[in-house]
Amino acid sequence: MADNNAKLSVNGKEYEFPIIEGTLGRPVIDIAALQDSGFWSYDPGFKVTAPVESKITYIDGGKGELLHRGYPIDQLANNAEYLEVAYALIH
Incomplete structure (x- = not known):
């Protein structure tokens, strides 16, 4: 992505989250600001969530x-x- 952000659209409202490139592995979407939208994320088993940097x-x-x-x-x-x-x- 050129702007290095991921966009999430919910009920007509758009939210942007930064994409972080690590040294190894896949890029990461930083959803820390998701709490400001009034929503939570759900990741069963914590499989695709990094708890720390x-x-x-x-x-x-x-x-x-x-x-x-x-x-x-x-x-x-x-x-x-x-x-x-x-x-x-x-x-």
Whole structure:
């Protein structure tokens, strides 16, 4: 989208929400301002809703991916030393 916004039309009224591009994965529609419209969102099972923004972790539950600073978590757990993981967490 050129304007980088998603539009939602309800009962003839239009609402706009910013689209956020992450480093990995799909773009995200920020619906935080939806509460101002008088509506709620419904996402059964919390399947397509990100509860927080992270600059160091990427999760794709459907694919079974968990990355920390770009490294698969199993690679860190199996191959990295304690200090290497601690450094990655801090820096």
